[in-house]
Amino acid sequence: MLTVKDQLTNQFIAPHERDQMVPCLSAARQMLDHHTCPGSEFTGWLDLPVSMRESTIEQIEETAERIRRETDVLIVVGIGGSYLGARAVIEALSHHFSSLLSDEKRKHPLILFAGHQISPDYLHDLLDIVKGKRIALNVISKSGTTTEPAIAFRILRHRLFGDLRPEELADRVIVTTDEKRGALRAFAADNGLTTFVIPDDIGGRYSVLTPVGLLPIAVAGVDIRALLAGASSEREHSAAPLSEGWAASDLYAVNRMLLLKKGYAAEILASYEPSMRYFAEWWKQLFGESEGKDGKGLITMSVDYTTDLHSLGQLIQEGPRAFFETVIDFQSVCHDLRIPHDESDLDQLEYLAGRPMSFVSRQAMNGTALAHVAGGVPNMRIEIESRSAYHLGELIYFFERACALSGIMNGVNPFDQPGVEAYKRNMFALLGKPGYENLRDELVAVSGDE
Ligand code: PA5
Numbered sequence: 001m002l003t004v005k006d007q008l009t010n011q012f013i014a015p016h017e018r019d020q021m022v023p024c025l026s027a028a029r030q031m032l033d034h035h036t037c038p039g040s041e042f043t044g045w046l047d048l049p050v051s052m053r054e055s056t057i058e059q060i061e062e063t064a065e066r067i068r069r070e071t072d073v074l075i076v077v078g079i080g081g082s083y084l085g086a087r088a089v090i091e092a093l094s095h096h097f098s099s100l101l102s103d104e105k106r107k108h109p110l111i112l113f114a115g116h117q118i119s120p121d122y123l124h125d126l127l128d129i130v131k132g133k134r135i136a137l138n139v140i141s142k143s144g145t146t147t148e149p150a151i152a153f154r155i156l157r158h159r160l161f162g163d164l165r166p167e168e169l170a171d172r173v174i175v176t177t178d179e180k181r182g183a184l185r186a187f188a189a190d191n192g193l194t195t196f197v198i199p200d201d202i203g204g205r206y207s208v209l210t211p212v213g214l215l216p217i218a219v220a221g222v223d224i225r226a227l228l229a230g231a232s233s234e235r236e237h238s239a240a241p242l243s244e245g246w247a248a249s250d251l252y253a254v255n256r257m258l259l260l261k262k263g264y265a266a267e268i269l270a271s272y273e274p275s276m277r278y279f280a281e282w283w284k285q286l287f288g289e290s291e292g293k294d295g296k297g298l299i300t301m302s303v304d305y306t307t308d309l310h311s312l313g314q315l316i317q318e319g320p321r322a323f324f325e326t327v328i329d330f331q332s333v334c335h336d337l338r339i340p341h342d343e344s345d346l347d348q349l350e351y352l353a354g355r356p357m358s359f360v361s362r363q364a365m366n367g368t369a370l371a372h373v374a375g376g377v378p379n380m381r382i383e384i385e386s387r388s389a390y391h392l393g394e395l396i397y398f399f400e401r402a403c404a405l406s407g408i409m410n411g412v413n414p415f416d417q418p419g420v421e422a423y424k425r426n427m428f429a430l431l432g433k434p435g436y437e438n439l440r441d442e443l444v445a446v447s448g449d450e
Helices: 015-019 022-033 054-070 084-093 120-129 147-161 166-172 183-191 211-219 224-238 248-261 274-291 313-318 357-374 389-409 418-431 437-447
Strands: 003-005 073-077 110-114 135-140 173-178 194-198 266-271 299-304 323-330 379-384
Touching: 003 248, 015 248, 022 248, 022 389, 054 194, 054 211, 054 224, 073 147, 073 211, 084 211, 084 274, 084 389, 110 120, 110 147, 120 147, 135 147, 135 166, 135 211, 147 166, 166 173, 166 183, 173 183, 173 211, 183 194, 194 211, 211 224, 224 248, 224 389, 248 379, 248 389, 266 274, 274 299, 274 389, 313 357, 323 357, 357 379, 379 389, 418 437
Parallel strands: 073 110, 073 135, 135 173, 173 194, 266 299, 266 323, 323 379
Antiparallel strands: 003 379
């Protein structure tokens, strides 16, 4: 079971401060669980691990199986909430050098991502690498009109499948979008494509356990039933009455709020497993987009340890005292290695001979946390058993719930993202999209660029 260890916040948070948060936490839980909080129309993710229909899971598994059988490469096209969850789970659970493995050894299609930026060089290189391969595209967009994936989808479709007959296209393109609305829904209907639904009551950054994440994740060979089972178990634990004790997500959310009130501006998510890098990217969006509004919220940052101890370690240890740290701590590794004896001992490592690398990593984690606390950086640890589908499911649900509770306690709507529109409006105006002429004139006057 996932737990939050917060002994290393004791010198920063007094027990009575936590106790005094009970009414606020209790109110937030009630609003969330009774779907009465701001943005409650987007709380479908709360029950998702148990409410997802068996037929949907089967359809995802069957489609994934077909893609695995018939293709060498799956290109997943999407951005933000329609991208990060799938990538987070796939990278967390795949071989570190998956893209370099032979098709035979990898046992599933190579999974590549597109539409998460507007770099022509990236798309050019992607087209280059997939030449001669059997390709499938999974285009994911709730609105169907988000510029980045729409451009990538149009270019990839034309370049890869321009010559295909409609029935051949139907074998290659899978659309994940809104049930009724949107440009992609119409495109899928016109072309007879396989489609998956992004539920109306689930926003992008909470959608990893819908077909948005589950289809690409299943293609990558991850057991999606185990992922959902882990999420379901965490759902059960976290919704138990407060009178039975605080759930891990309660403790984490309250500690974050208390530290924010004390003036800590940023939270750093740390992991000692490099495959968790995209999980941290997913976490940054989840918390950043949910809480960062109305002039409030914690700034979300992430680090890969011990790599970043040799780049950002100095700043974290002695720079401005503006952040606290949350460490993802896997209790076991998948494949341990022992440090061999070497009589010459030129590297002065003989005192560690025979020790597993995981032991060294654990002591690095302990030593770093203690050093950072001594340097004024509060430290929390999220303990999970292993880097497996089940436990990642637990972790996903834990973060989603803690994020919603934090946002509600901090007085924001954790399920909207009005600020994301600002850059889009300017971009449309500067691109000359019809309807944005006045804004274009204003922007040109400000920037001086034509
Ligand atoms: O979390 C969100 O809502 C956003 O990150 C969206 O997922 C992102 O902007 C992509 O939107 P869409 O799925 O409509 O293409």
